[in-house]
Amino acid sequence: MIKFYNRKNKSYEIEQVAGEKVLNWTYSSPLGMSLLEAVIKKKMCSSLYGWYLDRRISKNKINPFIEKFNIDMSITEKNSQDYLSFNDFFYRKLKPTAREVDSDRNSLVSLGDGKLFAYENIDLERLVQVKGLTYSLKELIKNPQVAEKYQKGTCLILRLCPTDYHRYHFIDSGTCEDTKKINGAYYSVNPVALRKVKKLFCENKREWSTFHSDHFGDVLYVEVGATCVGSIIQTYIPHKPLKRGDEKGYFKFGGSTVILFFQPNKVKIDEDIVEQTKLGYESYVLLGERIGTKI
Template sequence: MIKYYDRKAKTYNIEKVAGDSYLNWTYSSPIGMFLLEKLIKKKIFSKFYGYYCNTKLSKGKIKKFIDDFNIDTSQFKDNPEAYNCFNDFFYRKLKENARPIDKVSNSLISPGDGRLTAFTNIDLKNLIQIKGITYSLYDFIKNDDVSKKYADGTCLILRLCPTDYHRFHFLDSGFCDVSKKINGAYYSVNPIALKKVNNLFCENKREWSLFHSDNFGDVLYVEVGATCVGSIIQTYSPNKKISKGEEKGYFKFGGSTIVLFFESNAVSIDKDILEQSSLGFETKVNMGETIGNNL
């Protein structure tokens, strides 16, 4: 059971997890863990399933998925019947007014839809993956010089579950360097998996880039793939002027995670998000929603 905080309603909700029984069996049973290590975490498994999600055979999954998870189709840019395959639906675009963006220059916005956790005054060698499990930023991006910039800074973890809008955006105006790829495994990023796999974020396929933000300094932007995420697609143009809220890229099928690092004294995260994070709860946010401000 995954409980998260709804900041608009000021209540806690239980997340309806896509593939809940599969996840629990895979990460909790000896046979499931054996198959996970021998097959499921491998690139070929996610690549094969990703291929299926790109075919017309997968189109029949769309309506059931929408109905099972009560997804609001009124926000879709296209009619659900127009999608040719499940992946077309999965990385769907939304109508322009579906995600209002706070354009105030000193407002920090969420780069995507998902469940957000925030940590301040971070220890680069002991970043929190989940309670009791930590990882190192040095291992995460494999670049010591860049990692050092974020000592005592702020870390935001935005978890996208399969039901979420899966395009991610820039949190401010500025310029972004070329994205660097790190090959890895394809574990799930669901909290069920995070509790079972040490250093999961450092095991999975991921990409990172430095975003030179106009109002928040140099932001380290990391996308983490997961089971059945065949690709992390970058759609931005490196080293060209970027507008706040502009699309950076999208994930193909599967749950995914975005991790952001801010330098020390660059940002102040909203109090309710910090409080819920300290209590061990993620906060549900949408792309464009204000989650903090600069200092």
């Protein structure tokens, strides 16, 4: 059971988890963990399932998924019958009016829809994965020089569960450098898995890039793949001027995570998000929603 904080209602809710029984069995039983290490975390497993979800035959999974998880199709660009495959539906685009991006240049906005943790004054060698488990930014991006810029800065972890909108966006105007890719495993990024696999973010396939923001300094974007995520697709053009809210990329099927790092004294995260993080709860946020301010 995953409890999260709904900022709009100021209340706690229980997340609906796609494949919850299988997920719990995999990460909680000796046989499940053995299968995970031998097969599930391997690239071939996720690639094969991704291949299937790219095929027209997978369309029959769309409507049951919409009904089970109450997906709001009134805000999507296409109707359910118009998608060519399940993956085509999974990384669906939203109507331009579906999400309002806060235009105040001093407002820090969410890069997408999902569950958010926020950590301030971070120690690069002891970044929090979950309570009791940490990892290193230097190990995460394998570039100590870039990592050092974010010592004592701010870290945001946005988890996109399979029922969420799976495109991620730029939080400000600016330009973004080329993406660096790091091969890795395909563990789930669900909290169940985060409590079981040490340095999970450093184990999984991931990509990172430096975004030169006009108002928040150099922001480090790290996209982390997960079980059954066949691909991380970057749709932006490196070094080209970007606007706040422009799309950066999307994930194919599976739960995924985007981690942002800010340099010290650049942003102040809204107090409710920081407080919920300290209590161990993620806060549910939407693309374009204000989550902090410029310092």
